[in-house]
Amino acid sequence: MEIQAIVEEIQEEMIGIRRHIHTHPELSHEEYETTKFVKEQLKDTSIEWQELGLDTGAIGLMHGKAGEGPVLMLRADLDALPLMEESGVDFASEKPNVMHACGHDIHTTVLIGAAKVLERTRDEWKGTIKFVFQPSEEKAGGATELIEAGVLENPKPDHAVCLHTWPSTDAGKIGIRPGPMTAANDTFEVKVKGTGGHGAHPEKAVDPVPVAGDVVDLFQRIISRNLSPFDPAVITAGQIDGGTANNVIATDVKVSGTVRTLSHVTRDYIKKRMKEIAHHVAAASNAEAEVEFKGAGCPPVINDPHLTGQLEQSLKKHLGKENIDFLKEPSTGSEDFAYYLEQIPGMLFRLGTRNDEDSRTHLSLHNPGIVFDERAIPTGIIAMSGFAMDYLNGVQ
Structure with missing residues (x-):
């Protein structure tokens, strides 16, 4: 079954998942219910959950049925920010002074969706995917704690990939660039x-x-x-x-x-x-x-040029060149995904969330009034799962 068809089939479910996570945000190192929710959404998949001894976060392995192959790590972050939400959406945070204002609810949803797609296409790809639902990106420490706990072992990923919402790029598009991505x-x-x-x-x-x-x-x-x-x-x-x-x-x-x-x-x-x-x-x-x-x-996030080139070709195949935003400059914001890239090569790409008809989507990340256009969700799932399959199958 084509990736786009699967994503279209599960799209409404994914939006519901995103809204649930958005309504019930949890701060860094407190993502207990979010962790349970992630595992519940993926209980019908073949993911083998690994216990690393941490209180929150989820690490799981999925194996393709097409043979042996590389190991690809896909990462999303779970935590929210200590902000009082002012977005005005009807699924706003129910917790005072806690909000998903950096898009981590969308990151988590996209990775859940990608796992569902990859589960249904296991016959078509080889190798192993390590799904990393990371706690505590905002407060720092989440990535380093996972590394110390052994997330990059048993098995060691060959490459690591993540995405991040980006209000400067239109919803439906993916932003990419080789080399420096964040500071x-x-x-x-x-x-x-x-x-x-x-x-x-x-x-x-x-x-x-x-x-x-x-x-x-x-x-x-x-x-x-x-x-x-x-x-x-x-x-x-x-x-x-x-x-x-x-x-x-x-x-x-x-x-x-x-x-x-x-x-x-x-x-x-x-x-x-x-x-x-x-x-x-x-x-x-x-x-x-x-x-x-x-x-x-x-440290800075420095995207592997070859891997970024592979992503570009995959995006052209699954989304079309017109939906690629070739970013001219990096961001001086920081992202603890960089700690993984100190150990293994990888890349971060941008998931556009901007809607010209809604000025709230133009606000900066960490703004209590920001809104993320949900058209980004199917785009992110297609980009993440499509790239994973192409990478694991050696498609250049």
């Missing part, structure tokens, strides 16, 4: 230490406030003067904390923010330069400064 995300904190004193006598103190300002200003010159204009990056100081009164020179100031980069080389270089600048700028004013990066940060 690395690093959180920094600069601690500037002076000596403090009376605001009327600055000459008797070392004021850390102007030093902190100089440090932030010179951070921006890394972008404009140390990097190529063809190697974009972002350094944003989002928070400054210092001082206790308007007539007291502070003893210390803290500046924190985010760094977004699209390559490992640039990421390491910016970290090095930030530390150098903070140290030398502070020393020039007889102050001290150090830069600390919180945690390991999230």
